[in-house]
Amino acid sequence: MPRPRSLTPEQLASAALAVIDRDGLAGLSMRAVAKELGMSTMGLYRYVADRDELERLVVERVLGAVDTEPPEPGAPWRERVTVLAGRLRATVGAHPEVVPLTVTHRHHSLGVLRWSETVLAVLTEAGVEGERRVVVLRALLGYVIGAIQLEHLGPLSGPGTTALAALPAAEFPLMAATARDARTVDADREFLGGLALLLDGITV
Amino acid sequence: MPRPRSLTPEQLASAALAVIDRDGLAGLSMRAVAKELGMSTMGLYRYVADRDELERLVVERVLGAVDTEPPEPGAPWRERVTVLAGRLRATVGAHPEVVPLTVTHRHHSLGVLRWSETVLAVLTEAGVEGERRVVVLRALLGYVIGAIQLEHLGPLSGPGTTALAALPAAEFPLMAATARDARTVDADREFLGGLALLLDGITV
DNA sequence: CTTCGTAGGCGTATGCCGTACGCCTACTAG
DNA sequence: CTAGTAGGCGTACGGCATACGCCTACGAAG
Numbered sequence: 195m196p197r198p199r200s201l202t203p204e205q206l207a208s209a210a211l212a213v214i215d216r217d218g219l220a221g222l223s224m225r226a227v228a229k230e231l232g233m234s235t236m237g238l239y240r241y242v243a244d245r246d247e248l249e250r251l252v253v254e255r256v257l258g259a260v261d262t263e264p265p266e267p268g269a270p271w272r273e274r275v276t277v278l279a280g281r282l283r284a285t286v287g288a289h290p291e292v293v294p295l296t297v298t299h300r301h302h303s304l305g306v307l308r309w310s311e312t313v314l315a316v317l318t319e320a321g322v323e324g325e326r327r328v329v330v331l332r333a334l335l336g337y338v339i340g341a342i343q344l345e346h347l348g349p350l351s352g353p354g355t356t357a358l359a360a361l362p363a364a365e366f367p368l369m370a371a372t373a374r375d376a377r378t379v380d381a382d383r384e385f386l387g388g389l390a391l392l393l394d395g396i397t398v
Numbered sequence: 399m400p401r402p403r404s405l406t407p408e409q410l411a412s413a414a415l416a417v418i419d420r421d422g423l424a425g426l427s428m429r430a431v432a433k434e435l436g437m438s439t440m441g442l443y444r445y446v447a448d449r450d451e452l453e454r455l456v457v458e459r460v461l462g463a464v465d466t467e468p469p470e471p472g473a474p475w476r477e478r479v480t481v482l483a484g485r486l487r488a489t490v491g492a493h494p495e496v497v498p499l500t501v502t503h504r505h506h507s508l509g510v511l512r513w514s515e516t517v518l519a520v521l522t523e524a525g526v527e528g529e530r531r532v533v534v535l536r537a538l539l540g541y542v543i544g545a546i547q548l549e550h551l552g553p554l555s556g557p558g559t560t561a562l563a564a565l566p567a568a569e570f571p572l573m574a575a576t577a578r579d580a581r582t583v584d585a586d587r588e589f590l591g592g593l594a595l596l597l598d599g600i601t602v
Numbered sequence: 603c604t605t606c607g608t609a610g611g612c613g614t615a616t617g618c619c620g621t622a623c624g625c626c627t628a629c630t631a632g
Numbered sequence: 633c634t635a636g637t638a639g640g641c642g643t644a645c646g647g648c649a650t651a652c653g654c655c656t657a658c659g660a661a662g
Binding site for chain 1: 511542543548573588593602
Binding site for chain 2: 618622
């Protein structure tokens with residue numbers, strides 16, 4: 195075997211992630227990443243087939259970092275699911291600019307698969323099985339990724355809330371009121387509160 | 399006032415949507431939309447400041463089409479929320495290629511705002527108010543957009559399910575089993591089942 | 603130690619893209 | 633009729649992803 199590869203996929207992903215964290219998602223380009231690595235643009239193509247594959251590496255780098263160790267085996271299953279959901283949220287939250295990429299590439303992520311496997315273990319232990327387990331897992335995953343996006347891309351958190359409070363009161367009286375109420379609900383409470391609703395529903 | 403505008407924003411959005419539905423999201427370009435409208439590329443810029451604004455028009459065109467009329471006033475609130483959620487899902491489902499765009503531009507959508515207002519009316523009538531109403535609305539919206547994305551961008555539906563069933567059984571025994579179980583759960587049951595869990599949680 | 607095959611890496615070139623800019627044209631209000 | 637504004641077009645530029653072909657560095661086989 196001649197000449198070992200000098201760059202690992204992990205190094206590629208880290209370089210791309212550094213570009214994104216510094217210049218935003220719009221700053222991501224093959225040229226920028228190559229420069230970040232100190233190599234020529236075309237050198238990159240020795241490691242990835244195209245930009246899409248590079249994006250997949252970035253998503254896997256971010257999502258693969260989620261801690262999927264089974265949390266505190268003694269704890270009630272609700273708490274364990276909550277811990278797992280919180281970990282996924284925190285992992286993505288560390289790189290908010292990547293969120294739009296995760297939307298398109300999530301399904302290739304081993305990290306999410308491992309996370310799901312751990313969640314399934316907790317659910318199974320709690321007696322959830324068969325088709326119900328399918329539905330519950332999908333509901334949890336759906337809620338978590340939706341909530342993450344609302345948190346990082348939506349209004350109702352930060353400046354959006356005040357913008358929303360200024361809506362035409364005639365047409366959106368309840369939205370305006372809700373935006374006002376939302377000022378005292380921080381992102382953590384919102385995420386955990388919604389998750390608690392879902393967990394309540396699973397308990398029933 | 400000289401010379402009236404010859405194109406409405408709605409016409410612009412429809413042309414762009416036609417391009418997307420025909421050539422996919424990747425086929426969307428200022429040139430393609432201009433050609434679709436039978437005008438020169440730069441003519442488009444009389445109507446939109448940039449591509450971003452065109453995308454926003456498309457999202458608004460799609461999301462604005464959701465029926466936000468209060469559903470059957472006599473029905474229980476659970477059913478009414480279910481109907482509203484289903485409408486949003488169906489509206490987006492009519493143009494799956496647009497889903498990634500909705501992620502980045504949803505917050506500008508009057509359609510979603512109107513939808514939320516109607517949901518809030520139902521919730522309020524059901525006795526949900528204050529901070530709890532904030533959390534419930536966000537949870538519902540989070541679940542619905544997350545579920546829509548899982549449905550249109552994820553595996554576990556269609557070919558993804560079988561791909562998932564072929565995972566290394568040693569590392570993902572539960573995922574494999576769940577993928578097998580998922581074959582008998584269609585997208586409707588999955589969506590409605592998860593939503594029912596959330597509604598159960600709200601009821602508690 | 604030599605040789606040879608493979609992968610690494612680079613530069614060039616192509617064809618898209620968004621869009622800045624300046625021109626002529628069609629229209630309508632006075 | 634005339635003036636002024638908005639509509640519309642063509643050209644041009646810089647940045648993008650990437651196909652292609654070249655030289656180079658390396659490690660294994662002889």
